Amino acid sequence: MKKIHVNLSFLLLLSAFAFLSQNAAAQNLTQVSKTGSSKMGLGFRVGLNYAKVSGSTDSFQYRYKPGLMIAVFLAPSSSGVFGYRSELLYSRQGFDYTDPSGKTGSVSNDYLMVPQMMTLNITKFVQLQAGAFAGYLLHTKDSNQPKESDNTDPSKMALDLMNRFDYGAAGGIEIHPVKGLILNARYNMGFAKLYKEQNDIGQTSTPTSFNPTTAFNPLAKYENIDTKNAVIQLSVGYRF
Numbered sequence: 001m002k003k004i005h006v007n008l009s010f011l012l013l014l015s016a017f018a019f020l021s022q023n024a025a026a027q028n029l030t031q032v033s034k035t036g037s038s039k040m041g042l043g044f045r046v047g048l049n050y051a052k053v054s055g056s057t058d059s060f061q062y063r064y065k066p067g068l069m070i071a072v073f074l075a076p077s078s079s080g081v082f083g084y085r086s087e088l089l090y091s092r093q094g095f096d097y098t099d100p101s102g103k104t105g106s107v108s109n110d111y112l113m114v115p116q117m118m119t120l121n122i123t124k125f126v127q128l129q130a131g132a133f134a135g136y137l138l139h140t141k142d143s144n145q146p147k148e149s150d151n152t153d154p155s156k157m158a159l160d161l162m163n164r165f166d167y168g169a170a171g172g173i174e175i176h177p178v179k180g181l182i183l184n185a186r187y188n189m190g191f192a193k194l195y196k197e198q199n200d201i202g203q204t205s206t207p208t209s210f211n212p213t214t215a216f217n218p219l220a221k222y223e224n225i226d227t228k229n230a231v232i233q234l235s236v237g238y239r240f
Contacts (some may be wrong), residue, residue, distance in 0.1 A: 004168075041075035047235025053091035053194055053227040060099060062118045065106060067092030069233055075119070083119040085129065088112075090181040093231055094140075105144040108161075109229075111135040115170055115188075127174045133188060166192045166229055190229030230233055 049067040071089040094107040117131035141156050172186030 003240045012137065012185070026240060028150065029095055035140040041239055042075075043073050043075065043237055045069075045071040045073070045183070045235040045237035047184070047233060047237075049091060050232040050234070051095060053095045053228050054189075054230045057191075061097060062074070062095040063093045063098075065096050065108070067108070071115075071235070071237075075239065076179050078119070078121075081121050083121065085115075085117040085119055085131075087115045089115060089133075091135070092230070093229055105142055107143075108141050109137055110139040111137055111166065113166075117170065118224060119174075121198065125176050128172075130171045130173060131169070132149065133168060133170050135190075137166065150169075161194055163192050166190050166194075168192070168229070172233070180238050180240070182239055184233070184235045188229065188231040188233065188234075190231075192228065194227045194229060198212075212237035 022035060047069055049069050050064045051067055052064045053062055069089060069091045073085050073087040075083065075085040078157075080205050086145060089112070091111045091113055092108060093111060094109045096104070096106045098104050113133050113135035115131060115133040117129045120128040137159065139155065141155055142158065145155070145158065168188060168190040170183060170186055170188045174185075175183040177183065
């Protein structure tokens, strides 16, 4: 019931942002009709993630891991203080780790994400952004995962142990130094657990030689894991 409650709360939050975004869009369209301007504010961002996971386990150490991020966005121009931005974003996240035995490894997770951001224009050069995002895990890989065999696909097995959907809150600042150029810094805080509950793992694992406690899933053999995505994004882009 707790998980359902959290999901419903997030859906309500995302709906609220969508509603506010639609209102902002309607105001922008009204301004466009009055001024005759049709600039829609299409753009892109490219940059680096510094990703980690929040939460901890006994004797487990997590470290930040760099990764690529690419985003396209729609941000209709607005002469007012408030606006909105819709994005489609590819994000490589993950973490480096050292397990209790001293073994090190690196986990890479590829996400497709849809952030919805409200914007606050401090001046024409500085913009604050806050909103929510939803993401879908496309692929995962651990540097310690075994090679593929005839009976098992390690990457698919690893996906079976993870929650494919992520959601959370995002906030940041964007600077517009010259016309068109943008510099963006953002923090994404995930609300969904990275790995499934232990009892869920037992129900979803396929009956093969695969064992949920194998090395390429560094957290599976530990109970009460509460790791969640935490990502700092630094990017540069252009708005047309």
